[in-house]
Amino acid sequence: MTIFVGLDWGGSSHAVCIVDPAGKILDHFSVAHDRDGLADLIARLRRYGPPGAIPIAIERPSGLLVDVLVEAGFVVTPAHPNVVKACRPRYRAVAAKSDHGDAYILADVPRTDGHRLVPLKPQSDAIKALRALVRGRDDLVATRLVLANQLRALLDSFWPGAAGLFADIASPIALAFIQRYPTPESASRLADKRMAAFLAQNQYCGRRSVADVLGRLRSAPSPTAAEAEADAKGELARAIATALESLVGQIAKLSSRIEHAVAELPEGRIVMSFPRAGKICAAQITAELGDVRTRFQSEDHLAAEAGVAPVTYQSGKSRSVAWRCACNKRLRAAVTCFADNSRHASPWAAKVYQEARSRGCRHPHAVRILARAWLRILWRAWRASIPYDPQKHPAARAISTKG
Structure with a gap:
């Protein structure tokens, strides 16, 4: 029988909910965050079938709990906390938070919207x-x-x-x-x-x-x-x-x-091939990108994760563009640092930055625009496992030829 598991993690204990394909609660319990508690969690879940056929939704993509579940062979699916927050009104009139209530929501969301969630694939030990x-x-x-x-x-x-x-x-x-x-x-x-x-x-x-x-x-x-x-x-x-x-x-x-x-990793060498990426900045980018090539479905997905793609609010004739708050802030800091440095070594990057400034963008905004442009190229190089080559970059090659 197919089941869906929701796990609301906590500091000392975790709330767990298991539902069937019809949304009926099969089990609801809590486990302690210690060796015996995690062993009991794995044993209770295995009673419902092989780990590879049991999807587990959780609000975080990393940590000891996640590592234990992945190592045991379970299909772990991270769900952003904002998703759980937005779903609470679907299940009750009062949008109050409770651990067992959130565990139920986390179990039911993959049942109804599982096609929107991407299972977690573990990174290599080196990453x-x-x-x-x-x-x-x-x-x-x-x-x-x-x-x-x-x-x-x-x-x-x-x-x-x-x-x-x-x-x-x-x-x-x-x-x-x-x-x-x-x-x-x-x-x-x-x-x-x-x-x-x-x-x-x-x-x-x-x-x-x-x-x-x-x-x-x-x-x-x-x-x-x-x-x-x-x-x-x-x-x-x-x-x-x-x-x-x-x-x-x-x-x-x-x-x-x-x-x-970072110099020993293939992904690190790819990022280091970009102008003025350096080693520390390249390591920061590589660490957040990882080595699972299917993690980001598109360049837009990567840009949103890095926080360099704005959020557009539109309703009728009203339209506004705002700063993206929900993102990987470490990745955003790394890619914007790289973009700011790159404009001193790449004529194309300098042109993109200056055009943004000439449109009235302030320095941080112009750097994010440049970072967004670089991520289009970085995503392709990362997916194809090839280093950056200015001669294969038409816009950069055209500026270099003019110079």
Whole structure:
């Protein structure tokens, strides 16, 4: 007998609903998110038939629960949370959320609208590893920005000179300076000779002379904090600088590993063949695209997933175009970064960008338009497993010929 399973995932437990082809509830239960609970879930589902014939709808496309079900051989179908939210009024007058109610909706939607849902196909282990590295690095970069802003704000409150001494407060030399001279008092005897030794020891490559660096430090607003306050804030500044130094080092190690990993993947080499894609940006794109070629049915599907295709609202004579909020935000950040860089290396990309700007589009909008244009090409190259060749790109070839 054909059945349909809906699974509303949670942090500590998951609600499960099983319905038959007529929509009748066959079973309704909850399982704990632990080894015994997941084993019990698989055992109970297998009573209804072979795993390959049991579709399971769930609101997320990844995670431990999804991996366990896919590994067991079940057909897992991701359903966007907005789909469940929109379907609630179909089943009850009150649009209130409940775990068991959402599990029933998730089970019934594949029964009635299964042709609209695409079963999940697992990515390769190499793609999963790259995705973990890339997303982890992105999160650490965001943490670095938070700590750098916190450190700058702290220094501005009691020692502005140290905050503006070097261009990047999270650079190794800036962090080394703060750790050695965390308070104005500790740097009060800093003269030309000692500053020159410090700069040489930390391989300072700036264009300013030692006198200019010292002049910048001394021309900053005078600190007003008393001795006890300055000492306390200096200790905190040293602690943040130490944490930032370790974080920056780990990000560098992850970046090196990511660059090596993306170069080993065929999909990575395809993305890297595009102008100014780089390695880190190419890795970010590759990690989100994956290696399942049938995942995106068309270039429009990919553009919508990447958030570079606008949403059009139209009713009668009313029509408006709005920013797409529901998308893979990591993929959008990666493709727009690539598009912005590409216009400095590709005459065709520069032309697309300038035409958008001439129509009155602001920079972010123009970059998204360019990203949408690039995705048309990237989708074809990715599907065909071939690198980008400007000579096979008619628009780029025409501009190159004119130049």
